[in-house]
Amino acid sequence: MSVATVSRALNGSESVTARTRTHVCRVAERLHYVPISAARSLVTGRTQTIGALLPDLYGEFFSELIRGIDLAARAHGLHLLVSSSHGDADESASALSAMQGRVDGVLIMSPHVDAGFLRRHLAASLPAVLLDSGLREHRCAHVNIDNHGGACAMTRHLLACGHRSLAFIEGPAGNQDARERRRGFEETIAGRRGVSVRFLQGDYSEESGYRAGRALLAASKRPDAVFAANDMMAIGCLSAFNEAGLPVPDEIALAGFDDIPISRYMHPPLTTVRVPIAQFGHAALERIVAQIQSPGMSKSDVTTMACEVVVRASSGPRAGAVRGWRELHPTQT
């Protein structure tokens, strides 16, 4: 019994007798034989592994993202190598290098990647998909979230509710999502008569939202509605309003972005933009699998995931009652 025959038997090659195959499998089973993947990878050039380069792992966004990626990966029989917490460009670079030669493809989501970074640290031969990067790199595919469209839709909703004096709490300065969300807001407002706007700084943290809320409370003239660039800031802002006894949405409306699970539990429940996070991860993985399977295909492909406005009580125009379980979970039951 040669190693070749064993290899063929275990890999389900055609040219091996049924008798031989069952025998080999039985013995392999008995010995708890597991192929050393390193040896296989060395000769096949495939690792059956996809790398995911994420900026962080904190919070529900990344949890959902990984879940979506994992789901699709396991459907393709692929393993998932995660790498996160990259504080700066150097860390991202070393993480990317470490993945190189260890994965068949890589999903990249990082605020530190730009065209130069990719040219320097990403081998041309390694399939890569950029997640919501805001870049337009011909070397890799892109899967984006429609931040701009979502922000437009939410702004239209706030206007439709009758709000005319709006405040926008911005995300972190360098952040691409944050920029797009602001742009959607601005563009929707632009040209509307009788609408006043005000921008407040933020950094996506709950605390920055709280500070923005305090600033609005202290202002001489309060807006009708506040649109925060993400839910965590909206939640911080809501805390400030609740603390001050300012009723939401009766006195001031509030909206966020992301639809993190906490949002629907707030008092009042938060109107927000739902980002299909798991599908986002799923789509990214499908895209990279496609690229791996047919290397000749066009690399610079862009997929955009649509967002959806989720109207809850916080956006007004009138106050919502305390919500029960059935109202919170309309799809279940």
Place this chain on the structure above:
Amino acid sequence: MSVATVSRALNGSESVTARTRTHVCRVAERLHYVPISAARSLVTGRTQTIGALLPDLYGEFFSELIRGIDLAARAHGLHLLVSSSHGDADESASALSAMQGRVDGVLIMSPHVDAGFLRRHLAASLPAVLLDSGLREHRCAHVNIDNHGGACAMTRHLLACGHRSLAFIEGPAGNQDARERRRGFEETIAGRRGVSVRFLQGDYSEESGYRAGRALLAASKRPDAVFAANDMMAIGCLSAFNEAGLPVPDEIALAGFDDIPISRYMHPPLTTVRVPIAQFGHAALERIVAQIQSPGMSKSDVTTMACEVVVRASSGPRAGAVRGWRELHPTQT
């Protein structure tokens, strides 16, 4: 320039001239050379990768767990291979097999593992750490959460608040954590005079908590306090009470277990047991690294992560006001 010299230069071996090393490094840089990890693993027998076998990826618990593991892994220069969504024992088995020969050690958290499973599917040579398994397997190390201790502490807290008629919403039947939490509750109650208890079924889902809440509302005699085996059920239960207009904690107190982030945003904020999830993951990774580095060490080691009661408004004895940001985040600011 032989491959040997290049290998030595890149790996920082002593016996290589500074001149040679810089030259090699420069050329490697220029060519974007990245070692094929498969080849290295093949000869060294190390993959520099730790596998994490998780039952699921949904929700904040696993997000935090992965974060804790990742943090520790990256501190040791190790990669993290995650595998999840194992519906049954067979899936867990195949996932474990697939990891074998691909990782240097594996962290296992799965409801499907028991002594027989490990004997059948885990190679004796592969270092493994069982996470909160409830098993006592001499073949691997254990890192557990002190579910029993946490439940005891919470029960004592509820009694100290003056509650004497208690209800306990149980977790899923086969679940080890759930069993331990119930045991802690029961043992603390046992022997106390003038305390009445009642048990309700649940399965850790929000909906099952809601159903339990409805059942309590429909009962002829309501308890003073409800202790749910996890936060999600407590939240479902709270929805039922809110929906019925039953004020918490004035008419009925409520406590959960886990301290998921949502908990402190509930109305009233939820008294619960904080599980140090990230540290839990961190400890598990440290343990497996220790085992990998010194293979001779005792394998059957048990670490237990202590839990902590977090008292918020829901447990009474009197109603909490609406909380502002500062109260919600006492450690910040």
Place this chain on the structure above:
DNA sequence: TCGGCGAATGAAAACGTTTACATTCGGATT
């Protein structure tokens, strides 16, 4: 100048697979 010594480098084996190619084997056809 030669021998010797240590430091630097080179040669080659080894790791465990897959796979192209060679070989054998059994049976069917002539």
Place this chain on the structure above:
DNA sequence: AATCCGAATGTAAACGTTTTCATTCGCCGA
């Protein structure tokens, strides 16, 4: 019965590293 053919199996190379052992090189002391 000899030949041939296809199916089954065996042989060996290749994958890209690390590492042991051998070799070379430069330098110092005799």
